[in-house]
Amino acid sequence: MSGSGGLMEGNQAREEEDARDSCCGDEDSSPVVERRNRSGIISTPLSKSLKHSRALSQYIATCSAAAAVATATANASRLAQSALVPAGVKPNSAAAQHRAQLGLTKLDRGALVSGLLDSPSGLHLAQAAELLRRASMLLPDSSGLGVGGDVEAVSASDSLGSMTDFPLLSSAGGVGAGFPFHPGLFIMTPAGVFLADSTLSQVTGASEHRQAHGEVTSAASANGKKKRKRCGLCPPCRRRINCEQCSSCRNRKTGHQICKFRKCEELKKKPAGGLEVMLPTGAPFRWFQ
């Protein structure tokens, strides 16, 4: 017990160091420092979606209690910007400049798409709806973006508002009333809520689409037999450094296990039996039994 306690303390200290690295680092001047374990193995993000470093604001979110929500919201706003430029179409100069100013890169977009789609816990349906609604609000007039401000202004409570905050989910505000995507374009899987194929084509670029499609189909064909993916949002998933002390790290070659402190919270849970979606209230909603 005492040993494990020391281990925990050590890892907490490492965790804090990790958090400092993520939260308070200099975004512009200091690139992501690759750490290597004793074997020389770089402790890189494990899933493909995590191999691309994310925007600093997303890591800053780890410092707050609303980390996951804030990240999803930020991602959504970027998704909205991405939606302004259809895949395969060269953006006009104004839009390109604006995106350049925002530091939006293809890499970043890939990360955001992964962040949205690689989440077994899922982007809640209501959240997804709200995020897309925001995207649609930006579509008619790209000159008045102000997205950056929107990202900063959105609070956790805002993105997790009540159902009345999502007019598209109600009969009054539904499809066509500022929301360009039909509800049927959402794919409900045990791994979460995704955008359908055609929708992804609109919202994301081709490469991101292929990646997302692969993950979607992977999740959709899960049937409870396929391996689940890391959510990428929980603290363990956000952790980028192996502790090198737990049994999983020590027995990496034979144990075939990820570091215990990086084990996804969602994967620790038993997979749900049916298609389940989290409601804004936090209660699970099962589509099929």
Added chain:
DNA sequence: TGAAACGTGCCA
């Protein structure tokens, strides 16, 4: 019940 070992799917 948790840890360890092993099988195996997924991806580069």
Added chain:
DNA sequence: TGGCACGTTTCA
């Protein structure tokens, strides 16, 4: 094809 990591089984 090899490495990584999730799922299952076994064991203390």
